[in-house]
Amino acid sequence: MEKNIAVLAGDGIGPEIVAEAVKVLDAVANKYGHRFDYRPAPVGACAIDATGDPYPAETHRVCQEADAVLFGAIGDPKYDNDPAAKVRPEQGLLRMRKSLGLFANIRPLVMFDSLADRSPLKTEIVKGADFVCVRELTGGMYFGRPQGRSEDGNTAYDTCVYTREEVERILHLAFGLARGRRKHLTVVDKANVIATSRLWRQIAKEIEPQYPDVELEFMFVDNAAMQLIQRPTHFDVIVTENLFGDILTDESSVISGSLGMLPSASVGTETALFEPIHGSYPQAAGKNIANPMATILSAAMLLEHLGLNEEGAAVRRAVDKAVTEGIVTEDIARTGARAYSTSEVGDFVAANV
Ligand code: IPM
Numbered sequence: 001m002e003k004n005i006a007v008l009a010g011d012g013i014g015p016e017i018v019a020e021a022v023k024v025l026d027a028v029a030n031k032y033g034h035r036f037d038y039r040p041a042p043v044g045a046c047a048i049d050a051t052g053d054p055y056p057a058e059t060h061r062v063c064q065e066a067d068a069v070l071f072g073a074i075g076d077p078k079y080d081n082d083p084a085a086k087v088r089p090e091q092g093l094l095r096m097r098k099s100l101g102l103f104a105n106i107r108p109l110v111m112f113d114s115l116a117d118r119s120p121l122k123t124e125i126v127k128g129a130d131f132v133c134v135r136e137l138t139g140g141m142y143f144g145r146p147q148g149r150s151e152d153g154n155t156a157y158d159t160c161v162y163t164r165e166e167v168e169r170i171l172h173l174a175f176g177l178a179r180g181r182r183k184h185l186t187v188v189d190k191a192n193v194i195a196t197s198r199l200w201r202q203i204a205k206e207i208e209p210q211y212p213d214v215e216l217e218f219m220f221v222d223n224a225a226m227q228l229i230q231r232p233t234h235f236d237v238i239v240t241e242n243l244f245g246d247i248l249t250d251e252s253s254v255i256s257g258s259l260g261m262l263p264s265a266s267v268g269t270e271t272a273l274f275e276p277i278h279g280s281y282p283q284a285a286g287k288n289i290a291n292p293m294a295t296i297l298s299a300a301m302l303l304e305h306l307g308l309n310e311e312g313a314a315v316r317r318a319v320d321k322a323v324t325e326g327i328v329t330e331d332i333a334r335t336g337a338r339a340y341s342t343s344e345v346g347d348f349v350a351a352n353v
C-alpha cells in the first residue's frame with residue numbers, strides 16, 4: 001500500500017519523538033511491503049520563527065493532501081511568558097484542528113501491567129483500567145466568540161458555544177465507539193450550572209434510543225474528576241466538551257504511570273491526525289531522553305486508521321515487549337535500572353516490528 005503521511009514534528013522534543021515514530025513506520029513498511037511517503041511541514045514556534053505564522057497555508061495544504069498527519073508537539077517557553085506576544089504557537093494548533101475539521105479527539109488510556117506500580121495511585125485501583133476519552137475538539141470555550149477584554153482592560157470574557165450539529169456528531173461517534181467496546185458511555189458535563197451542558201444532555205437522551213445496546217450515564221465533571229482516580233475501572237467510553245476533556249485527559253494520564261505513554265487520534269471531516277497527548281517538554285529538547293512511546297503508539301493508531309490493523313498490532317506488541325523488558329526512557333525506568341535514550345527505545349521497537 002502507498003500512503004502519504006504529513007509529518008509535523010513541531011517544537012521542543014517534537015522532532016526527536018517523531019523521528020522514532022517514523023523509524024517504526026519504516027520498519028512496518030519494510031516488513032509488510034508498504035510505501036510511506038513522508039511530507040514534513042512546519043508548525044508551532046518553529047513555523048513562527050520561519051514564516052511569522054504558526055500554521056502556514058503551505059502546511060495546511062500538505063495536511064489536506066496527506067492520507068494522515070503525524071504530529072509531534074508545539075510550544076516554546078519564550079512565548080509563554082510574554083503577555084504581549086501577538087501570535088502564539090498554540091494558535092497554530094487550534095487553527096490546524098479547526099481548519100482540518102478535527103472535531104473528535106480520541107484519547108485511549110493504555111495500561112501496561114508492568115507499569116502499574118509506576119502510577120502514583122495504588123496498583124489495585126489502576127489495575128485493569130481501560131477506557132477511552134472522546135474530547136470534543138473544535139467547539140466550546142476554545143473557539144467561542146466573543147473572547148477578550150473590555151476597553152479598560154479590567155474585565156475579560158470567554159464564551160462557551162455549542163450547536164446541535166456539533167453535539168450530535170460527537171455523541172454519535174462516542175456511542176459508536178462504546179458499541180464496539182464494553183457498551184458503556186459516560187457523558188461528562190456540568191448540566192446543573194451550564195447551558196451548553198444542558199443541550200448536551202438533552203441531545204444525548206434523544207440519541208440514546210438509536211443505541212439500545214449501550215448503557216448511557218451522565219456524570220458532573222467535578223464528580224468525574226474524582227471518580228476517575230478513585231475507580232478508573234468504572235469507565236469504558238467517556239465523552240465530553242473541549243475544556244473538560246483537556247483537563248480530564250491530563251488527569252487520566254496519571255493512571256497509566258506516565259504522560260509519556262499516551263497517544264491520541266483526532267478525526268473529523270478531513271485528514272485525521274495522530275499525536276501524543278503530552279506537550280513539547282522544552283527542558284528535554286535535544287537531550288535524547290524524552291519518551292517516544294506516546295508518539296509510536298500514535299503511529300500505531302495511524303496505521304489502524306489506514307486499515308492496517310495487523311501492522312498496528314505489530315507495533316503495539318513491540319512496544320509491550322520494550323516496556324516488559326525495561327527498554328524504556330528515564331521517566332518510567334525502574335529505580336536502579338539503566339534508562340535508555342529516546343533513539344535506543346525507537347531502535348528496539350523498530351527492530352521488534
Ligand atoms: C492539548 C493541549 C492543547 C489544548 C494546548 C497546547 C492548546 O493542552 O492538546 O491537550 O489545550 O488543547
Ligand code: MN
Nearest residue numbers: 246247250277
Ligand atoms: Mn491538554
